[in-house]
Amino acid sequence: MTASIDLLTDAFDRIAQTVHRTVDGADAALLSGRVDPDANSIAWLVWHLTRIQDDHVSEVAGLPQAWHENGWEGRFALPFDSHDTGYGHSSADVAEVGKVSAQRLLGYHDDVHERTVAFLGTLADDDFARVVDENWSPPVTLGVRLVSVISDDLQHAGQAAYVRGVLERQ
Template sequence: MNSAELLEDAFGRIRETVHDAVGGCAPDLLHARVAPGANTLAWLVWHLTRVQDDHVADAAGREQVWLSQGWKGRFGLPFAPDATGYGHTPAQVAKVRVESPDLLLGYHDAVHDETVAFVRGLTNAALGRIVDASWSPPVTLGVRLVSVISDDLQHAGQAAFVRGVLERG
């Protein structure tokens, strides 16, 4: 297994966890909270997908799927086009509302497809490219992708936990 195959596998695991976490959910479950101010399933999946879209698009030098494929319009959320959910308040979390999990999964799958197309073409040498020099040490492409994988898996796991708590409530 090479680095590109490893990255593809990791992003595939995120996709599987996302589908398990929200697939077949009723809208009320997508928007329920386990406690006042807690993140909802809809927000967690939207946020993790927005972060992946934002970070991978930046690293790949392409436009985000959110904009290029019209997902921003389909969601109709009252946020700036570049919003990813980072730093959202509980009131902003509540504004991420969808009528079915299909919208979340469709967007996630579109981002996943673009991510996999990008990572499939990566060489080991490409992973050392600096993608953000504002940090010390500067962030390489490899570090950025591992960061996205880590963040996404944490949020996907949170979504799975929230669903379990709500269904057993």
């Protein structure tokens, strides 16, 4: 392993740890609860961050998403397009994800985390400069895409932890 891979793996591990600390022991009311009627729930935040990681890392790895390949889409049975990751969701959409159990959320997240770490283990330092998205100026490299996923996931994991703290104090 290289230092770059070790750092990225540590970052994704921290996301998984935060997700587990936030979701472990949460009942349905806590997972679906919101700090106001239109806010995101813990369940939605964890589902969304996992969908983004699955979508983005699978794309750069050239692999199918765990959502499809490992049957998570069917197990979640959400009324969304099969490629939906949560962008632009309404309050009603957030409520749909709020029906998902802690076990299912963690199972999907753990699957995606395992696949992400396995992909990182295939990389060499030179791989991080590979352009993976030319729709931006400058074009996005693999390294930048992975840091972007980490940033997005950490923000949503922190939001979910915050929501849990607020709801538990009410």
